[in-house]
Amino acid sequence: MFGLIGHLTNLSHAQRVARDLGYDEYASHDLEFWCMAPPQAVDEITITSVTGQVIHGQYVESCFLPEMLAQGRFKTAMRKILNAMALVQKRGIDITALGGFSSIIFENFSLDKLLNVRDITLDIQRFTTGNTHTAYILCQQVEQGAVRYGIDLAKATVAVVGATGDIGSAVCRWLTDRAGIHELLLVARDAERLDRLQQELGTGRILPVEEALPKADIVVWVASMNQGMAIDPAGLRTPCLLIDGGYPKNMAGALQRPGIHILDGGMVEHSLDIDWQIMSFLNVPNPARQFFACFAESMLLEFEGLHFNFSWGRNHITVEKMAQIGSLSKKHGFWPLLEPSQRSGKLVHG
Amino acid sequence: MNRTAPSSATLDYRSDTYRDAYSRINAIVLEGEREAHANYLALAEMLPDHAEALKKLAAMENRHFKGFQSCARNLEVTPDDPFARAYFEQLDGNFQQAAAEGDITTCMVIQALIIECFAIAAYNVYIPVADAFARKVTEGVVKDEYTHLNFGQQWLKEHFVTVREGIERANAQNLPLVWRMLNAVEADTEVLQMDKEAIVEDFMIAYGEALGDIGFSMREVMKMSARGLASAPRQ
Numbered sequence: 001m002f003g004l005i006g007h008l009t010n011l012s013h014a015q016r017v018a019r020d021l022g023y024d025e026y027a028s029h030d031l032e033f034w035c036m037a038p039p040q041a042v043d044e045i046t047i048t049s050v051t052g053q054v055i056h057g058q059y060v061e062s063c064f065l066p067e068m069l070a071q072g073r074f075k076t077a078m079r080k081i082l083n084a085m086a087l088v089q090k091r092g093i094d095i096t097a098l099g100g101f102s103s104i105i106f107e108n109f110s111l112d113k114l115l116n117v118r119d120i121t122l123d124i125q126r127f128t129t130g131n132t133h134t135a136y137i138l139c140q141q142v143e144q145g146a147v148r149y150g151i152d153l154a155k156a157t158v159a160v161v162g163a164t165g166d167i168g169s170a171v172c173r174w175l176t177d178r179a180g181i182h183e184l185l186l187v188a189r190d191a192e193r194l195d196r197l198q199q200e201l202g203t204g205r206i207l208p209v210e211e212a213l214p215k216a217d218i219v220v221w222v223a224s225m226n227q228g229m230a231i232d233p234a235g236l237r238t239p240c241l242l243i244d245g246g247y248p249k250n251m252a253g254a255l256q257r258p259g260i261h262i263l264d265g266g267m268v269e270h271s272l273d274i275d276w277q278i279m280s281f282l283n284v285p286n287p288a289r290q291f292f293a294c295f296a297e298s299m300l301l302e303f304e305g306l307h308f309n310f311s312w313g314r315n316h317i318t319v320e321k322m323a324q325i326g327s328l329s330k331k332h333g334f335w336p337l338l339e340p341s342q343r344s345g346k347l348v349h350g
Numbered sequence: 351m352n353r354t355a356p357s358s359a360t361l362d363y364r365s366d367t368y369r370d371a372y373s374r375i376n377a378i379v380l381e382g383e384r385e386a387h388a389n390y391l392a393l394a395e396m397l398p399d400h401a402e403a404l405k406k407l408a409a410m411e412n413r414h415f416k417g418f419q420s421c422a423r424n425l426e427v428t429p430d431d432p433f434a435r436a437y438f439e440q441l442d443g444n445f446q447q448a449a450a451e452g453d454i455t456t457c458m459v460i461q462a463l464i465i466e467c468f469a470i471a472a473y474n475v476y477i478p479v480a481d482a483f484a485r486k487v488t489e490g491v492v493k494d495e496y497t498h499l500n501f502g503q504q505w506l507k508e509h510f511v512t513v514r515e516g517i518e519r520a521n522a523q524n525l526p527l528v529w530r531m532l533n534a535v536e537a538d539t540e541v542l543q544m545d546k547e548a549i550v551e552d553f554m555i556a557y558g559e560a561l562g563d564i565g566f567s568m569r570e571v572m573k574m575s576a577r578g579l580a581s582a583p584r585q
Contacts, residue, residue, distance in 0.1 A: 022569065025576040033580050036550040038558055040572065079548055083555060090559075118474050118552065119496060 002057035002302035003088040003096030004045070004295045005081070006278070007064040014065055017281045035076045037063040039084035041091065043278040047299055050271050050333030055302045058093060059278045060084050066101060077101070078114070086117040089126060094307040096127050097298035103129035103166075103311075125308045128301065130294025132311040133329060134245070134266040135170035136322040137293040140336040141243050141263050142171075142218055143179055148338055149241050149261045151217050159185040159216035161209055162223030164193035167245065167266070170317035171220055176201050177319045185212040188223075220265065221246045233257040244341060251341070262341045266293045271333035285342055293334075300328045361543060363425055363481045371541035373430045376422045378535065381434035382469060383415040385442055386498075389461040392449045396457070400505070407498050414491045421484040437534065441465075441527050448520075455506070455516035460524055462502020463560055468528055470495045471552035472544070479543040503560045510565040517564070518574065526578030528553075550579070 008014040011031055019027035026037060043059035062084035068077040081102045088096045115122045146153045158175055162168040163186040175181055184204040188194050194206050213219060214235045222245040231251070236242075238259035244251040245265030255262060270289045279287035301310055310325065311317065362368055390408035394401040422429050441460065448456035473492045477485055506513055529550075532539075536546055558575045566574065 023572055025573055025580075029580050033576075035547050036554070036579070037576070038551055038554040040568065042568075075545065076547060079551065083551065087555075118470075118555075119492075 001091075001093045002045075002055060002298040003091075003093035004057060004059045004099060004298060005039075005062050005084045005088065005096055005102050006059060006099040006295075007062050007066075007080075007101060009066070011065055011067055014063075020281060031065065031067055031071075034063055034065055035068065035073065039063055039080070039087045041087065043276055046275040047270070048272050049303055049331075051303075051331065053303055053332075055299065057299065057302070058088070058091065059276065060088055060096075061278075062102060064101060069101065082114060082117050082122070085122055085127060086120045089120060089122060094126060095298050095301045097130040097295050098127060099130070099292060099294055103131060103294065124312065127312075128297055128309050129166070129311040130292075130297035131166045131170065132317050132321050133297035133300065133325045134293040135167045135174065135317055136326040136329065137268055137336045138167070138171050138220055138222070138243060138245050138266050139174040139179065139322070140326070141265060141338065142175065142181075142220060142241075144336060144338055145241050145243065145261070145263055146218060149239055151239060151241055153179060153181050155182050156217040157181075157183040157185060157215050158218045158220065159187055159207075159212040160220045160222065161187040161212070162221065162246070163204075164188040164190055164197050164315075165222060166311075166314045166317065168220075168222045169197055169315050170322060171222065172197060172201055172204065173317070173319050174322055176203055178323075181218075185216060187212045217241065219243065221251065222265070231255060233260060236260055263339075264337055264341045267291065267337040268293045268296050268329070268334040269337050270296075271335070285339070290337060296329065296334050297325060300325060300332060300334075303332050304328060361479060361481075367541055369425055369427045371538040372422070372425060373427050374433050374535060374538050375542060376418060376427060377429035377431050377434035378437055379418050380415055380422075380429055381431070381438050382465060383411050383418060385438060385445075386461060386465060386469075387411040387415065389445055389449075389457065389465075390498075392445075393454070393457055393461065396449070396452065396454050397505075400501075403501065407501060410494050410498070414494065417487040417491060421481075421487055424483045425481065437531060441524060441531070444524055444527075453516070455509075455513040456520040456523075458502045458506055458513075459517055459520035462498060463506070463557060464521075464524055464528055466495055466499040466502065467553050467556040467560065468532075470499065470556050471549050474552055475544045475548045476542070499556070499560060503563055507564045514565070517561075517566075521574050522577060525574075529579050 008017055011034065014034060015027050039060055039062050041058050042061050045057040045059060046054060048054045062080045064077055064080035081098070142158060143153065146156060158181050160168050160172050163172050168188070172184060172186065175184055186194055186198060186204045186206045187209045198204050198206060213231060214237065217237055218241045220243045233255045240260050242251055242255065242260060242262045243265040244262055251262050267290060273288040279291055284290045297310065301307065387408045390404045390411060394404035394408065397404065445457055445460045448460070470492060473488050473495065477488050480488055506517060532546065532549065539546055554575045558571045561571045561574055562568065
């Protein structure tokens with residue numbers, strides 16, 4: 001049994017989903033109420049691999065909302081995720097992916113001191129951030145997207161915005177080792193981390209975002225919400241492939257211009273329909289098949305009986321692990337999403 | 351909730367402010383344990399087949415009472431008993447009335463579900479910020495409280511078909527009281543660095559799990575455990 005721990009985009013989205021699901025007690029209340037609301041296992045999932053193997057899972061809504069971080073309520077945010085983790089563990093779920101901010105929280109806080117939740121000691125072996133698969137899918141979106149949108153990778157400059165994060169640094173490693181790109185531009189806020197990354201990679205040019213974007217044929221945006229900024233479409237190259245792996249995914253609404261191709265970054269499409277309800281509340285064009293690569297990682301681990309924390313901590317993702325999860329992804333019928341984004345910016349991120 | 355590193359370094363347990371708040375919180379805990387002792391004895395009368403088990407639970411509550419008394423003595427605090435009695439008056443009144451009417455379901459919901467879940471939540475949140483002596487005592491108590499919860503849960507589960515409506519009624523009548531009680535001591539719990547939000551969330555988790563196990567659907571559990579929460583008056 002696999003698990004997915006997710007959350008919604010913001011309070012009004014959460015209230016709308018609660019209303020649609022018929023949970024009026026949750027629909028009508030403000031953030032204070034959501035800060036106290038316990039996690040809920042709200043959906044059961046059945047997914048079939050192209051190999052024919054069938055597995056089952058559960059979706060747990062953590063009741064975490066990004067506003068909690070925006071308002072500096074870190075303790076609350078952390079408690080939401082820990083309680084959701086305790087719930088999946090109590091339900092005997094073998095491997096669970098932490099969606100969106102759930103994993104970002106653990107990249108930035110030390111989990112080791114927080115493993116005791118009431119009468120449960122969390123077994124972190126049962127949880128994965130899903131970041132290895134997300135990073136792999138982003139790289140596939142770079143490679144396959146370039147072919148699709150007429151960009152020659154051997155001559156291409158690729159900017160990674162949010163380069164020093166867990167996913168961003170993994171993308172940089174892959175692009176350096178495997179993708180054969182012309183030049184890599186590294187964009188992030190922390191100069192020290194950028195220097196370390198550049199040393200590790202042995203390549204890459206560090207630039208501020210406003211200088212990097214006009215030079216890039218491909219932009220991989222994996223910066224978190226706080227780093228969000230207005231991008232001037234007039235300053236981008238033509239063609240330009242923008243892979244929006246950020247949160248929330250809102251580039252498509254803001255950057256409409258011929259020659260700019262925007263992909264929903266870190267998202268996969270499964271070859272077969274998935275039996276689940278929860279995704280229909282999220283704004284994806286084909287909710288029966290399209291979803292977040294991090295969630296897919298727990299499914300892949302379940303298919304393979306690999307019940308351990310394949311992705312954990314920060315900056316541990318190797319190219320070899322990306323290749324490993326990538327081959328499992330292909331084996332079970334997942335593809336990187338390559339259709340242009342049509343969203344307006346309302347979904348959970350994985 | 352034992353999930354954050356103890357912040358006791360920032361708490362002065364001997365300060366007047368701390369001891370003043372503690373005099374009310376400790377008194378509430380003592381009154382809760384004293385009433386629990388009496389309530390389980392009352393239930394033992396009502397359920398002769400389970401009298402022995404219930405008397406054991408009552409004895410356990412008495413030990414908890416003594417343990418928490420020693421916590422007050424350790425900090426040289428005099429518990430504010432009149433405050434605590436007034437604090438529990440309405441909830442205890444509801445229990446006494448149900449007991450007088452032989453309404454076992456309501457008695458079970460008040461004592462074995464609501465009070466136990468609330469105690470578990472509050473103790474779990476208290477443990478990381480407690481002084482070393484009280485932490486040890488409270489850790490021991492929490493382990494026991496889970497067994498009390500189990501007893502009531504089991505009984506209500508076995509009689510679910512007949513007690514279902516009674517549980518819903520007792521929930522609607524008493525849960526809003528609990529939120530009001532919690533709000534009434536918010537200032538004191540803040541002094542003790544007990545996070546109210548965490549207490550409520552822990553309560554809803556424990557209570558929701560119990561209701562789910564007893565037989566309610568997830569939808570019913572969400573409705574019941576949130577009953578009256580948002581509209582509970584603040585101090």
